[in-house]
Amino acid sequence: MEAIENFLVAFSNTAWGMPLLILLMGGGFFFMFYSGFLPFRHLGHSVNVLRGKYDDPNDPGDINHFEALSSALAATVGMGNISGVAVALATGGPGVLFWMWVSAFVGMATKFFTCSLAIMYRGKDTKGHPQGGPMYVVTEGLGKKWKPLAVFFAVAGLFGTLPIFQANQLTQVILEVVLVPNGLVAGNTFWPSLIIGFVLVIITSLVIFGGIERIGQVAGKMVPSMVVLYMLAVFYIMAVNYTAVPAAFALIFEDAFSADAVLGGAVGAIIIAGARRAAFSNEAGIGTASMMHGAAKTDEPIREGLVAMLGPLIDTIIVCTLTGLAIIVTGAWQNSDGNGVTMTATAFDTAIPGIGSYILVLCVLIFAFTSLFSYSYYGTKCFSFLFGARYKHYYNYFYVTTIIFGAVATITAVIALIDGMYAMMAIPTMVSALLLSPKVMAAARAYFKRMREFKQEHKELKV
Template identity: 45%
Template sequence: MMALVYWLEQGLTPMEEFIRNLETSVDAINGVLWADWVLYILLGTGILFTIWSGFCQYRALTHGSRVIRGDYDRKSDPGAINHFQALSSALSATVGLGNIAGVSVAVALGGPGAVFWMWVVGFVGMALKTTEVTLSMLYRNADPNDEPHGGPMWVAKKGFERWSPKLKPVGAVVGTLFCITLLISAITGGNMFQAWNVAEVTTQYFPTVPRIVSGILMAALVGAVIIGGIKRIGAVAGRLVPFMCVIYLLAGFYVLAIHLGDIPDIFRLIIASAFSPVDAGQSFLGATTGYAFLWGMKRALFSNEAGQGSSPIIHSAAKTDEPVREGIVAGLEPFIDTIVVCTITALVVLASGAWNRPPETMLPNGSTLVVQNPTIAQMGQLPTLTGEGGDQKLVVTDPVAVDTTRLGADRAVFVLVDAPDSQHANRSVPTAITGSVSGSGANSTIVWGPVPAGAQITDKTRVVYQGATPKWTVSATTIPPKVDTEQAISGIWEVNNGVFVVVGGGFDERTGRDRHKITGTVQKVTDAGATVQWDSIEAAVSPQLVGMGVFGNYAGASLTSHAFDRVTPGLGMWIVVLASWLFALSTMISWSYYGEQGVVYITGGHGVFLYKIIYCLMILVATVGVIKTDAQLDAWSALGTGVMLFANIPIMLVFGYQAMRAYHEYIRKLKSGVFHPHRPPKLSDVVEGKDTE
C-alpha cells in the first residue's frame, strides 16, 4: 500500500502529461454524456413515470413512511434487511459529499438558479427511483437470503430472456455493460469524489494533517466495514445516517434562523435566476440560464442517483414479498436527499453570501499578468510587419538561434505583439503570433503564422517563447495579510490555502461572461503576508485582471464550511468536517457494495475480495495529489454518473411498463384493504433490524 502511495507522490511529474491527456478525453466524453438533449431525455423520463404512476410521489410520502416504520415488516419475507435499513443503506450512498460539496459547486458555478433545477430533479427523481427499484425487485434473486442480488443488470439479463430465449445473449451483454459503468461510478463518484473532499476540508482546518493521512484513515475504516458484507453495511448505515442527518440539519437550521428575514428574498432569487442570467459579482463569475440548468441537473442527479441504477442494488436486499412496496420506499430518497438536505446546504451558502463573497486581500499595486512560458531565444533586432489588414506577415531580419532541445514535439514557439482587444474598444493587449521551428541552433528557421489585424510590434516582441499558446500568471508572488473582516471569519493565511484572482479574457458561453480564474496556493506565511505559487491560464490573447482582489479558493465542501464560518466563525470547522467524514464514509461503504454486485454479476463472485482491496486503495489515490481542483474532480464524478445514466435509462424505458403495471396493481390492493398493517414494532428494533430477525 505504502509503495503505491510513494510511487504516486514521486511519479507525479511524469504522470502530469498522462493525466492531462486523460482529462481531455474525459471532458470530451462528458461533453456527450451531459449534452442538452441528454438532460432533456432524463427530465422527460422522470415526467413520463410521474404521470404514468399517477404522481407516485404522494404514495412515497404517505404509504412509504408507514412501511419504513415497520408496519408491514414480516420475518418470513425473503431478503436480508428490513425496509428501514434498506432505505438507510441507500441514503448512506446518496446523502454524502454530494449534499455538502456538490451543492456548493452547483451554486458557485451555476448560480442560485441551479437550486431550482435541483428541486425539479428531486421531484421527478422520486418517480424514477420508484420505477427502477420496483423493476429490480421484480427480477431480483433473493436466494440465498443473506446476500440477495438485484439491480438493472439482472433486469436486463432476465427481462430479455423472458421475452425470448433467443434474446438471452442480448440481456447478458446489456447487463455486463451496465456493470462496467457501475464500477466506473463506484470508483469515481462513490469513492474518489468523497475521499478528495474529505481530505481537502480536513487540510483546510488542520493544515498539519497531510491529505494522505486522511486517506489512510478513511481506507482503514471503510475496509473494516465492507469486509462484513451487506448485513454489517445495513447495521452501520441504520445508525450512522439518521445521526449525521440530524446533526447537519440542526446546524443548517441555526444558520437559517439567523438569516430568517432573508429567506423570502433568497427563494425569489433562486426562482428568478433559474430563468434569467446572473451577472458576475465579486467571487462569482456569472452564469447563463443554461448553465444553471446544467449544474442543477448534474449535481442533483449525482446526489440523489435517480435513474442511475445504483439504489436498486441495495434495495434488492430488503425483506419483502411485495416488490412495489420497496419501490415506494425508495421514492423517499430523492425527497430526503435533494429537497431537504441539499436545499439546506444551498440556503446556507446563499444566505451567508459565501457564493459571491468579497476578496480576502488585494494584490500589491502594479500587479499584472505575465507570461509563464520559458524563453528559448532572443532576437537581436526587432521584427517588422509587412502587408496590410489581415494579410500582414511577421518578418524577422536576423537569424534566430533556437535551443530546439527545449521544444515540444510540435516544435511550436510564439512572440507577443500588441493587438486591439476584441472585448474592449480602444484597448490593446499582448497577443501571440505562433510559429513552427525547423532546423536547430543557428540554422533554425521559424515559419510564422497569421498576424492579428491591427497588431503592433513592441520591444517585448524580441522574446521568443516555448509553446504554441502563452500561459499567463500573476506577477505578484507575495500578497498582503487578509483584511480584518475576513481574517475574523477564516483566520490568517495558512500554508496550502487556496486563492484565486478574477481575470477577463475570452468569452465563455457557459457563463455568458468573459470572466475566468487564476488559482494559486499559499507556500509560505510571514508577518508581511503570504507567498503564493500561482497557476496559469492558457490564452492567445492576454487576459486582464478584473480588480485586484484575492479571493479564498473554497471548493466543494470547503465552500460549505466557509458559509457556516461566515455566520459563526469556527462553526464550519466542526460541523462540516464532522459531517463530511460521516457522509463520505457512509457513501463509500454503500458504493463499495454497489461495485461488489457488479463484480458478482461479471465474474460470478470471483475476485470480490480483490475488488474490495482495490476500492480501498483508490481512496489513497484520491488523496495524494493526482486530483488538484474541484473542476477536475467534477469531471470524474460527472463521468461516473453519466455513463450509468446512459446504461440504465434505456433499461427503464424498455421494461418500465412492467413496473408501472405492478405499481397500479399494488395501489389497487392497497386501496381495497388487501394489505393489513400490524402494530408498529419498537423503533429501536426497526433501526437494528431485530423486527425481521
C-alpha cells in the same frame, strides 16, 4: 496529470449533453404522468412501510426496508449534499438549486419505477444468491439478448461508484479546516493528504469487508443522526440570517431562468448543471440505489419502490436545499475562493464564528464515511455480475486503494470521472425502466387492489 484531467473533463461534458438530459428528466416526467403521480399520492403508505409495518423476516433479501433506504441514503446523503451543492453554485450560480428541485421531484417517480423493478426482476449471482439492480433488470426483464446493455452498466458502475470524491473532499476539509489553520501542516500538502488517505483506507476496510449486513447496520445507526445534526446546524445558520432567506429564494428563482451570474444566459447549460448535481446527489435514474433496494427483504416490488422514492425527497429537496440556502444567505458563494467543501465551510464559519467549520468537519466525517461504506457494495455487485460472486471480494481491494488516489487528486479530475460514469450508468437504467414501465404499473394496480381488500376485510372484522 493535466492531460488526464482535461480528457476526463471533456469526457464528462460530452456525456452530459442534451440527449442524456432528455433521457433523465424527460423520462422522469414520463414516469410521473404515466403513474398518475402515484408516488406523491401514497406518501403516507410509503412511510408506514418504512416504519416496518409490513416487514416479514421470512421474505427473501438481506436487509429490511429501513436499512435499505438508510444504506441508499448513506451513499446519497453524503458529500454530494455538502460539497456537491457548493460545486453546483460555484459553476452555475444559485439558479442551479431550482433545477435540482425539479430533478428531485421527477426523480421520485424515477426511483419508484427503477427500484420496483429491482425487486420485480431480481436475478441470482453465480452462488445462487438473489440480487437486484439494473443489470439484473435488463437480463431478467428484457431478456438475455439485452445482456450487452447490462454489461455496459456493470463496467461503468465499477468506476462510477468509486470513493474518490468522498476521499477527496474529506481530505480537503481536514487539511483546510483543521490542520493548516492550526499550523500542523504548511507548504506542500501531498504527504499529509497521502497519510489521511491511508487512514481512510484502514477505517473503511474494517466495515466494508463485513458485507452488506454490516453496512446496513452501520448506515441504519449513522444516517438518521447525521441528517439531524446537519439540519440543526443549517437551521441555526438560516435563523441567524433570517432576513436574507426571502431574498435567497427570489435569487434562486430569478437566476434559474436568467443564468446571468455565471453562464451568460445559457439556461440550457444551467439546467444541465442542475441535473448533473441532482443526479450525483440523489442518484435517481443512475441505478445505484436500485442495487441497494434490490437487497431488501420483501417480495412486494411496489412496496420497495414506495420506500425508495423517499430518497430524493430527503436528499435533494430537504438536505441540498438547506446547504444551498446556507451558502447563499451567508454570501459564501460570492465571497469564498474555494470550491466544494471549502465554500460550505466558509458559510458555516461566517454564521457560526470560531466553531462553525468544526461542526461541518464532524458532519463531513459522518457523511463521507457512510458514503464510503455504501459505495463499496455497489461496486462489488457490478464486479460479481461481470466476473462471478466468488471473486467479488477482490473488488474491495481495488476500491480501498482508489481512496488514496482520491485523497491526492484534484477535485476537477475526480468530479469529471464520477460524473462521466454516472452518465454512462444512466443509459441502461433509464432505457430498461422505460421499456418495462407497463409491468410496474400493472403490479401497482394489483398491489393497491390487495391493500384495499385487506383494509376492507379488517374493517368488517372490527364491526
